[in-house]
Amino acid sequence: MSDINWSSLPFGYFKTDYNVRCYYRNGKWGELEVSQSEEITMHMAATCLHYGQEAFEGLKAFRGEDGKIRMFRPDENAKRLMRSADGIMMAPVPEDLFVEACAKVVKLNERFVPPAESGASLYLRPLLIGTGAQVGVKPADEYLFMVFAGPVGPYFKEGFNPVKFQIVKDADRAAPHGTGTIKVGGNYAASLQSGFRAHAEGYANCIYLDPSTHSFIDEVGAANFFGIKNNTYITPSSSSILPSITNLSLRTLAEDLGLKVEQRPVAIEELKEFEEVAACGTAAVISPIGQIVDRETGKEYNFGTEAGPTSTKLYNLLRGIQLGTEPDTHNWNYIVE
Numbered sequence: 001m002s003d004i005n006w007s008s009l010p011f012g013y014f015k016t017d018y019n020v021r022c023y024y025r026n027g028k029w030g031e032l033e034v035s036q037s038e039e040i041t042m043h044m045a046a047t048c049l050h051y052g053q054e055a056f057e058g059l060k061a062f063r064g065e066d067g068k069i070r071m072f073r074p075d076e077n078a079k080r081l082m083r084s085a086d087g088i089m090m091a092p093v094p095e096d097l098f099v100e101a102c103a104k105v106v107k108l109n110e111r112f113v114p115p116a117e118s119g120a121s122l123y124l125r126p127l128l129i130g131t132g133a134q135v136g137v138k139p140a141d142e143y144l145f146m147v148f149a150g151p152v153g154p155y156f157k158e159g160f161n162p163v164k165f166q167i168v169k170d171a172d173r174a175a176p177h178g179t180g181t182i183k184v185g186g187n188y189a190a191s192l193q194s195g196f197r198a199h200a201e202g203y204a205n206c207i208y209l210d211p212s213t214h215s216f217i218d219e220v221g222a223a224n225f226f227g228i229k230n231n232t233y234i235t236p237s238s239s240s241i242l243p244s245i246t247n248l249s250l251r252t253l254a255e256d257l258g259l260k261v262e263q264r265p266v267a268i269e270e271l272k273e274f275e276e277v278a279a280c281g282t283a284a285v286i287s288p289i290g291q292i293v294d295r296e297t298g299k300e301y302n303f304g305t306e307a308g309p310t311s312t313k314l315y316n317l318l319r320g321i322q323l324g325t326e327p328d329t330h331n332w333n334y335i336v337e
């Protein structure tokens, strides 16, 4: 793969050699199958096409300087996909099947796992869809679970620099007691308009508020929010936030570094008290936030033009664990052999 310029790769689809698939029929999961096709065929009345029975995951595999390939916490993605499946009445994918499928896709596409020094990684996209035919509103009786993968470039090509976000009150990504806590395609469809408008208005994305009162921070685009003040890592709790595995990991690392950790509602007004604020998720690990503008009132919250010291420390530590240069004290890495 010497012809790939790893460090300039975008975050996008990249054709690799293989994907893996598993079908749920007659009440049970079949064998894991290897495919070279980029296509799937399905019944035109499949429930994923009509009633949104679709959930997905996203995780990365990294090649370390020691040559080992590490997947970051695939067991957590497996558990989250089970919660997503339960939330929209799909057949759950057992944890060992999920992890086996991910490891297999990495192994089969080993030549696409970027070299350690490139800053790039192999992104894995597991998905679960209802393939059984229904016209009445009912869950399918057949499902397809598949995992494909492709190399993606480093998220920060121009350095670990803060970006701008826009608070919106006229759009929600999920309902107060809806599907916000699970990783389903429907939430993404619901965020497309507001996300595109934020881009058009010059922002990286929008910040969604709690959908019932629009006074607390929920999520930053498709990433979780955290703020730092008084040696404390603060991240919102809400009934419409998707629990990020990056955020879960950062809370543990923050405690390791001697910070206090709080998970509780975060009011918009509290923004002015934070020393650092950031978005977190698999794609970037941490995206420092330099400015937040309330689209309705025009009020600005500024956090400087450089990443704060705590965000930088957390970022370096988590990246180091993923790349095998920092000790994996919590046993998060799964080594692909």
Ligand SMILES: *Cc1c(COP(=O)(O)O)cnc(C)c1O
Binding pocket: 058, 183, 219, 221, 222, 223, 224, 242, 243, 244, 245, 246, 247, 280, 281, 282, 283
């Ligand atoms: C996937 C996702 C995240 C980030 O989760 P990670 O497990 O850290 O990648 C955050 N918010 C939303 C809405 C998501 O879909």
